Amino acid sequence: MPFRDKFYHGKLAWRANSEGGFVPVEDAVVVVDKLEKVFSGDVRAVDSISFEVGRGEIFGFLGPNGAGKTTTISILTTQTLPTGGRAEVLGHDVVKEPSKVRKGIGLVAQELTVDDELTGRENMELQARLYAVPYSEAKKRIDELLDLVKLVDSADRLVKTYSGGMKKRLELSEGLIHRPQVLFLDEPTLGLDIQTRTSMWEHINKLKKETNMTIFLTTHYLEEADALCDRIGIIDHGRVIALDTPEGLKKTVGGDVIEIEVAECDEDILEVIKGMPGIALLDGTCTGNKARIKVPDSKTSLPKILNSFMSKRIDVASVVIRKPSLDQAFLEFTGRELRDEESNSKPGHKDQSTSRGRFRRRR
Numbered sequence: 001m002p003f004r005d006k007f008y009h010g011k012l013a014w015r016a017n018s019e020g021g022f023v024p025v026e027d028a029v030v031v032v033d034k035l036e037k038v039f040s041g042d043v044r045a046v047d048s049i050s051f052e053v054g055r056g057e058i059f060g061f062l063g064p065n066g067a068g069k070t071t072t073i074s075i076l077t078t079q080t081l082p083t084g085g086r087a088e089v090l091g092h093d094v095v096k097e098p099s100k101v102r103k104g105i106g107l108v109a110q111e112l113t114v115d116d117e118l119t120g121r122e123n124m125e126l127q128a129r130l131y132a133v134p135y136s137e138a139k140k141r142i143d144e145l146l147d148l149v150k151l152v153d154s155a156d157r158l159v160k161t162y163s164g165g166m167k168k169r170l171e172l173s174e175g176l177i178h179r180p181q182v183l184f185l186d187e188p189t190l191g192l193d194i195q196t197r198t199s200m201w202e203h204i205n206k207l208k209k210e211t212n213m214t215i216f217l218t219t220h221y222l223e224e225a226d227a228l229c230d231r232i233g234i235i236d237h238g239r240v241i242a243l244d245t246p247e248g249l250k251k252t253v254g255g256d257v258i259e260i261e262v263a264e265c266d267e268d269i270l271e272v273i274k275g276m277p278g279i280a281l282l283d284g285t286c287t288g289n290k291a292r293i294k295v296p297d298s299k300t301s302l303p304k305i306l307n308s309f310m311s312k313r314i315d316v317a318s319v320v321i322r323k324p325s326l327d328q329a330f331l332e333f334t335g336r337e338l339r340d341e342e343s344n345s346k347p348g349h350k351d352q353s354t355s356r357g358r359f360r361r362r363r
């Protein structure tokens with residue numbers, strides 16, 4: 001479902017639900033209202049975004065490189081000032097009451113911040129002191145957290161001897177030392193192997209269940225966001241272009257997508273498919289040498305399409321069938337795959353390589 005403007009009445013925020021209506025977000029702990037950040041050189045990193053996150057939610061912020069995810073987190077965690085709009089975390093304005101905001105939040109930044117020259121435990125102790133956690137309480141929490149992230153055995157080794165995954169896990173436990181109500185995780189699993197990613201997610205899920213902590217995270221891993229997030233906002237070029245539950249986002253995809261690689265894809269190929277009897281074409285685009293076709297059921301449509309291509313002497317190099325997934329939803333909303341557009345990541349950049357079929361559904 002496309003993102004729609006929300007409205008506010010007092011502190012009560014409303015959000016679009018997957019049925020097309022609006023529901024109140026009770027106890028919104030993050031409220032973002034027309035937030036904007038323009039860097040010098042007119043770089044619109046965050047372009048008037050509005051959304052809110054309810055207490056206890058795992059909220060995923062998904063978007064390609066340069067979409068504005070880290071900038072948004074920087075504003076919400078009071079490290080960067082916005083150039084427009086407003087944001088509240090735990091009822092406190094991030095510009096007017098930054099210290100009150102900081103008391104209630106934890107942050108695991110995209111870049112590693114742990115000190116290599118200290119041991120894991122010393123890093124944790126330093127963090128506890130920074131947040132003024134009383135010594136005896138800190139000692140107890142450090143032991144619990146090191147156990148949670150499975151670093152007990154390496155706690156007294158210098159961090160420079162840790163692997164990347166161990167450092168990330170240490171960062172996570174540091175972000176939790178003062179028991180924040182809202183935890184911001186910027187790419188918590190980026191660069192980790194599958195096993196470490198899975199265990200990281202287990203920790204995050206456990207935290208949510210045990211503490212009702214609100215978790216605001218960014219990720220490039222759509223499957224993970226799908227499995228773990230209660231709601232997902234898709235951000236692209238500084239704008240929130242979709243906001244819904246993973247199920248709601250997938251519902252927007254509708255049918256199956258068939259990707260057919262040919263020597264050269266153009267509108268004629270889409271016309272061939274469009275003219276075929278018995279094919280209910282929901283959507284069609286050409287990108288480079290790939291035709292992406294959406295049909296209600298690929299099982300019945302694909303043989304017909306391939307037969308027709310053969311009879312018209314259109315050579316097919318490969319065929320991929322995609323069932324409705326979050327990847328697909330991302331593609332629907334942005335016109336691109338999450339991982340294939342490093343070069344197109346500048347705000348304001350328009351993807352020139354995609355030629356939309358003329359029967360593309362409008363939204």
Ligand SMILES: Nc1ncnc2c1ncn2[C@@H]1O[C@H](COP(=O)(O)OP(=O)(O)OP(=O)(O)O)[C@@H](O)[C@H]1O
Binds near residue numbers: 068
């Ligand atoms: N301090 C800055 N000065 C100028 N431009 C900046 C600054 N910080 C970020 N930007 C630009 O703002 C845009 C958004 O950057 P941001 O780091 O928020 O993206 P992101 O979604 O977190 O990307 P990634 O997935 O690569 O981490 C980018 O075009 C980036 O180059």
Ligand SMILES: [Mg+2]
Binds near residue numbers: 069070071110186
């Ligand atoms: Mg980032």
